[in-house]
Amino acid sequence: MFIAQNEAPDVTFDNRFVAELPGDGESSNTRRQVLRAAWSAVQPTPVANPQLLAHAADVASQVGFTEAFVQSPAFANVFGGNALLPGMHPYAACYGGHQFGNWAGQLGDGRAMTLGEVVNAEGERWELQLKGAGPTPYSRTADGRAVLRSSIREFLCSEAMHHLGVPTTRALSLVSTGDMVVRDMFYNGNAAPEPGAIVCRVAPSFIRFGNFEIFTARNDIANLERLVDFTISRDFAHLVDAHADVTARRAAWYAEVCERTAQMIVHWMRVGFVHGVMNTDNMSILGLTIDYGPYGWLDNFDPHWTPNTTDAQGRRYRFGQQPAIAQWNLTRLADAIAPLFANEADLQAGLDRFSQVYIAEYEAMNAAKFGFVQRGDAEQQLIRECFKLLYDAEVDYTRFFRALGDIPDALPEHDMLWLLGDVFYDNAKRDTHADALRAWLLRWHVQVLQHGRGFEARRAAMHAVNPWFVLRNYVAQQAIDAATAGDPSLVRTLLTVLRDPYTEQPEYAEFAGRRPEWARHKAGCSMLSCSS
Structure with missing residues (x-):
């Protein structure tokens, strides 16, 4: 009605x-x-x-x-x-x-x-x-x-x-x-x-x-062609005027889909987001994150982590695998639209564009997270060493980078490691790797000062890419529990907090803390499925 x-x-x-x-x-x-x-x-x-x-x-x-x-x-x-x-x-x-x-x-x-x-x-x-x-x-x-x-x-x-x-x-x-x-x-x-x-x-x-895949799987090439041209006309209209030749237009469209997908994945990696179900039917042609099921943000840095219990054994969609899966999915899209191209080189150019954009923007993103202006060998080595230390010492991904941005130009006399604050999930691992972390922090500090950017400018730049708040699963679960009991007010509160995730909000500090121990294995906090 x-x-x-x-x-x-x-x-x-x-x-x-x-x-x-x-x-x-x-x-x-x-x-x-x-x-x-x-x-x-x-x-x-x-x-x-x-x-x-x-x-x-x-x-x-x-x-x-x-x-x-x-x-x-x-x-x-x-x-x-x-x-x-x-x-x-x-x-x-x-x-x-x-x-x-x-x-x-x-x-x-x-x-x-x-x-x-x-x-x-x-x-x-x-x-x-x-x-x-x-x-x-x-x-x-x-x-x-x-x-x-x-x-x-x-x-x-x-x-x-x-x-x-x-x-x-x-x-x-x-x-x-x-x-x-x-x-x-x-x-x-x-x-x-x-x-x-x-x-x-x-x-x-x-x-x-998947909208394109189904037509090709059924050998319905006429409707595949209609869908491709409709998508370009409605959602990529700038390509219509830019390319009079239909094949060139379709090739440019596929390359842009590859580029948008690469940019999306870089952002996922920047904020520590894991989608959990990167099936091709969950991949947007516009390069948008779509279909939020068993997702999660990293708590402790772990490239092998997936929030999806269905994927717990194979870990196909784990955090560190997301760029490769995106490329695999784009290859499936290329397979689907291949009947519209006489030369597969047009599609390979799009896949090459994914790799080029992803590598360049991923490196630039990591440099920004660490406060580096240049991206030379020394900076790349520090980045690689840091991620290994974060994994080995079980360090919180979001809180570590936020704390890193607050480290001043003039170091205090006390132990530099404690400038990181409450970022460790396992005290034994913290103690085991404390000396290595201190040494890394001192080397990072020397390197970042050489870039010539003052503390205030560096902190502002780092805080602009390293959020203070991400929607951790344990926080979302608290809102779910309250709403299920009849009180949706926490949902509305979180909606307020998440609207300004790069600004410290002391009144909502309880929602920005690292995952508490009670949530490590709690359903909805660390264990999720596709069930809705």
Whole structure:
């Protein structure tokens, strides 16, 4: 049902995805293989009692929603799945994907549906997508719902990443449904009812690598070609004027996707973020971080860490492996669009661009984290040695770099190691590596002073890339526990904190501490799954 015109905001939907790409000829909502179509028409399944728990005011404004509309019952009804705005055309996208390195066939939006594409007053396009609004033809055996636990994580993480400066989808709203949803959190036979919720996520486009893969896997080259050219026209319009030749335009598009992906991964590594499920269906064509499931930020620096219990044995998606996986995924995208190219050199050039951009920007990023202006052999050696020491001594990644930026030009007389503060997780490891850490700090200090930048300028530059606050899993879990018990206020508090992650906020210091020992093996803090 559509809400009344007098309750609706003054926004414009043009819905190009459904207008210009082939849709599913079958209108039923039965789970099935959907052939020769980019999307299927769907309708959200109504919920018992939609209530707005939190929203991102800047996202609402960007879309074109007033605060008065956001606070109205109509907003909760629309973004809880009980009503539509005039002009919305809900659909679920058809896509496939490689999951954990293996082709998984048709996947699609099984618990997500795009309500429509808003074009705001500035001409910006924003897709509004509900996650947890009920079943679609792609839900397979699932119910299409999401629980409060995973919805809070997605809502907060989307906004945390944006304010950290990481390319990402955004989150407009978090709505509780008043319904219970049964989930087996760790797929171990212990299913239980949990409160349901729906997140509205927002992005210029939700097209993924898997949208292209499914057409190629089915030898539907005509629709593959339509999707590629549509994506360029809508989401990479600058390439249309720059390249009259269609093949050159498509090659430039693929190279830009590779470049954007490289830049995204560099930002992940900068802030210590681990996605957890880098399947090709979770890779955005715009180079945005998408689909927040079992993610996490590093506590102690460990390149082998993954937050995903499903990946605990193989650790395919561990922190240090993310650049290589991104390149592997881009190669799968190249395989998918290869039928549109006579010369594979065009695609190889894009993959080469990924490597070039990643290496250059990763090195520049690390230099910035360490306060270096130059990036010579001495600086590179110090960086390599530091990461090994951080791993061996079990040092907190975020707090170490923040403390490093506070080390002054004139060293105090007392032990320099204690300038780092509370960054160690294991006192025995701290003591074992204390001398090596002291020696490294002294060498770093000598080197950074040679760059000629004064303390205040160096600290400001380092603090601009090394956040004071990241959304650690134990902090998010505290908000989840409180909201599950009926108090969503901590969700709103964290939304305030994460909006300014590079500024020290003493009143919220409790949320910026290293992981407490009680959270080391606690469900939701260190052990997560894809269950939502």
